[in-house]
Amino acid sequence: MAGLSAEDQMVQSCSDASPLKWHQAHTTWFFETFVLRPFLADYKPFREEFHWLFNSYYISLGEEIPEKRLRSSFSRPSLGDVVAFRKHVDREMERLFAHSIDVEVCRRIVLGLNHEQQHQELTLTDIKHAFFSNPLRPSYRSCALPKDRTRGVPTFEWRNHEGGVNEVGYSPNGDNPLDFSFDNETPRHRVYLQPFQIANRSVTCREYLEFMADDGYSRPGFWLSDGWELVKQSRWEAPLYWERDTCDETGWRVVTLRGSHGLSDLLDTAVCHISFYEADAFARWRGCRLPTEVEWESIASQEPLQGNRLNAGRLHPATASGAASVEQLFGDCWEWTASAYTGYPGYKSLPGALGEYNGKFMSGQMILRGGSCVTPADHIRATYRNFFPPRNALAVFRNTFGKVRRRS
Structure with missing residues (x-):
């Protein structure tokens, strides 16, 4: 997210994409929902409404935003609130790690890390489409594409x-x-x-x-x-x-x-x-x-x-x-x-x-x-x-x- 403004992170350019601010909050929500709430006894949620606000499609967990396309309409919580949410969950995860954790907790954490890697990829594809949809045609990286070392493409076989x-x-x-x-x-x-x-x-x-x-x-x-x-x-x-x-x-x-x-x-x-x-x-x-x-x-x-x-x-x-x-x-x-x-x-x-x-x-x-x-x-x-x-x-x-x- 470095170099992207709060305005950049609110854009949802099509129904298949999500705002980058939402990606950050949702990946944080995953750890709060599936690790901290059930396994850290004295955990206090950052904000209770985040439990449904940043749910994606886990219907069994209760309420969710009915239309994915509405994610871009939320100016609040602010990007600052989302960053604070991530820091809060990071601190609480560190507190969880201060004690022994069982196999199920470990499995959920590893799943959460892989889930976040998926969203790292999604953020890049989503910001590409957002910038493509912008008439000013901004670019995520301003430096030129690196030149390939090879000359020509291998013969098709x-x-x-x-x-x-x-x-x-x-x-x-x-x-x-x-x-x-x-x-x-x-x-x-x-x-x-x-x-x-x-x-x-x-x-x-x-x-x-x-x-x-x-x-x-x-x-x-x-x-x-x-x-x-x-x-x-x-x-x-x-x-x-x-x-x-x-x-x-x-x-x-x-x-x-x-x-x-x-x-x-x-x-x-x-x-x-x-x-x-x-x-x-x-x-x-x-x-x-x-x-x-x-x-x-x-x-x-x-x-x-x-x-x-x-x-x-x-x-x-x-x-x-x-x-x-x-x-x-x-x-x-x-x-x-x-x-x-x-x-x-x-x-x-x-x-x-x-x-x-x-x-x-x-x-x-x-x-x-x-x-x-x-x-x-x-x-x-x-x-x-x-x-x-x-x-x-x-x-x-x-x-x-x-x-x-x-x-x-």
Whole structure:
């Protein structure tokens, strides 16, 4: 939040975003609600009304704000009050740590830390959209995008996977409360895969521009029915944050967290901010398909967990380097898969109110994998399952596509 004003932190530029002030308060609310209130005997809440004011969707906890879009209408509590709330909870957490804590408390704290990492990523995607919606086009970082070390993008190639029985899902490390995964990553189970192929790198802006130049947004044969309706209703013609620019040789500019740049400077970087419908349409245009999440995980579990994430400080997708067999799996952009968000065989949500964290959203959502350029580096793993509605392009999404191998 450093460098952002109180006014910046009140903006809610669309219904899929939240004000940054709210992100700060909600992540603090999580520790107060799930750790301090039940486990610190003499804990006194900072303000009692914060218990419902900064609840997001935990209906079992009682009252909540009925409309998410109303979050931007609250000038009070002030940013100063929210910062004071965070300091209050920090002090009380330190007091909790002064005594021995049991396994359940430890598990909730680790969940709270991972929850806050999710909101660190959300704040960056939300402030990007807020600044994009501002006619002055401010930027989160004023310095230019760092130059990629590589020259050109690696040649597009297919990587083979022989299929067969694969184990997917997170495998817990005993009863260690510091060993973390979200409940929707378990239980680990076996699946059978047909042989398939997957691309060796991300789809680039250059390749996506070819889809657009071939009238990809005006040819219904490439689109799922709901996606085509959105194309017509919303007049989609390019990824989110692409703007017409006659001064650039491509005819486009791209708004990033580091300001606006001509697309010609970003042609070999991974295309981002496309919805599931756009990713699926592009894959169909190329005569391919999106990989399933199981196919994706079977590839990612064999590759090193490295990539362009938040710790790199770039804040925008990079150019593939050609250093791995299949690269850009972790970081750069979240990757749409062809899999709907459902529970694994034997899935059980957490008990109590914490059970509303993931399980209640297993309807009408698609799975994404891999993390983005604004995902904290130690927050992602091969089994991590992100999920969003197929229309959403606000977070940093991209298309890694695969195809079924033909048997000889």
